Amino acid sequence: MSAIVPVPLYQAKAEFFRTLGHPARIRVLELLSERDHAVHELLDAIEIEQSNLSQQLAVLRRAGLVVQRREAGAVVYAISVAEVRDLLLAARAILAAVLAGQEQLRSELGGGAP
Amino acid sequence: MSAIVPVPLYQAKAEFFRTLGHPARIRVLELLSERDHAVHELLDAIEIEQSNLSQQLAVLRRAGLVVQRREAGAVVYAISVAEVRDLLLAARAILAAVLAGQEQLRSELGGGAP
DNA sequence: TTAGCACTTGAACACTTCTTCAAGTAACTG
DNA sequence: CAGTTACTTGAAGAAGTGTTCAAGTGCTAA
Numbered sequence: 001m002s003a004i005v006p007v008p009l010y011q012a013k014a015e016f017f018r019t020l021g022h023p024a025r026i027r028v029l030e031l032l033s034e035r036d037h038a039v040h041e042l043l044d045a046i047e048i049e050q051s052n053l054s055q056q057l058a059v060l061r062r063a064g065l066v067v068q069r070r071e072a073g074a075v076v077y078a079i080s081v082a083e084v085r086d087l088l089l090a091a092r093a094i095l096a097a098v099l100a101g102q103e104q105l106r107s108e109l110g111g112g113a114p
Numbered sequence: 115m116s117a118i119v120p121v122p123l124y125q126a127k128a129e130f131f132r133t134l135g136h137p138a139r140i141r142v143l144e145l146l147s148e149r150d151h152a153v154h155e156l157l158d159a160i161e162i163e164q165s166n167l168s169q170q171l172a173v174l175r176r177a178g179l180v181v182q183r184r185e186a187g188a189v190v191y192a193i194s195v196a197e198v199r200d201l202l203l204a205a206r207a208i209l210a211a212v213l214a215g216q217e218q219l220r221s222e223l224g225g226g227a228p
Numbered sequence: 229t230t231a232g233c234a235c236t237t238g239a240a241c242a243c244t245t246c247t248t249c250a251a252g253t254a255a256c257t258g
Numbered sequence: 259c260a261g262t263t264a265c266t267t268g269a270a271g272a273a274g275t276g277t278t279c280a281a282g283t284g285c286t287a288a
Contacts, residue, residue, distance in 0.1 A: 014134070016209055017135040017140070026127045040235090051237085055236085057236090058236075058237085064212040073234075080212075081211045086204045089204075094197045097197055098178040098195055102178055132245090152264095165249080166247060166248075168267080169248095187255060187263080234283100236284100237282070238279100239279090239281105240279090247273095248270090248272100250268090252268095253266075
């Protein structure tokens with residue numbers, strides 16, 4: 001049990017959220033939370049260059065959110081932490097609430113007719 | 115009901131996570147998820163300059179995550195979307211899992227003796 | 229063993245985000 | 259009304275990220 005927290009907790013959290021702060025990385029996590037995917041499968045699903053995808057996968061790997069394995073000549077990625085699914089769901093709920101709130105605000109400001 | 119999604123959903127999600135990707139902003143959201151706070155209270159709790167705090171609050175406001183009101187000469191901030199609390203909890207769980215995973219990996223790699 | 233496919237890495241430049249400073253607004257207070 | 263407290267804003271340079279290109283690694287198969 002480690003008594004020392006090397007990085008302040010708030011900074012660790014912030015870094016964690018920044019890791020999720022990229023469309024391709026979100027896309028990858030959503031795909032992986034359905035099932036494991038080979039790199040070429042991700043590549044088919046996401047509009048992005050291979051080397052760029054690799055860079056983004058490296059970010060997720062460094063953050064410890066995904067793991068890599070080799071299988072029949074292909075590299076297969078998987079979510080390493082099951083809770084990621086919950087987080088994506090929570091985010092979806094907030095986003096829906098925020099967008100709904102903005103919508104309501106807009107219509108209140110608009111007053112019914114432009 | 116809007117049929118047009120102006121910003122691709124993945125990009126909206128990514129932007130949302132990037133909004134959370136700053137230690138001061140996380141700190142603010144955690145404080146606000148306990149109770150509403152005046153700016154000067156946040157300032158006492160977070161080590162940051164007033165103008166910097168204001169900038170970060172503006173980011174949260176623009177993202178629609180907090181709202182501002184004036185009360186007895188002070189500006190008071192509040193969480194606008196209750197689900198934020200769930201998200202912070204989910205994030206905490208993942209972070210714990212990831213850190214635990216890294217810890218385990220480290221000890222496996224270390225193998226007991228260097 | 230050499231060729232080829234599948235993927236990763238390093239480096240450079242463009243782009244975004246942070247922090248800070250100076251100036252600005254807004255509501256109380258005498 | 260002038261001063262004070264409380265907070266926000268704009269702008270500019272520093273720091274950090276993202277995208278792309280060229281080169282590299284590691285299986286697999288001929």
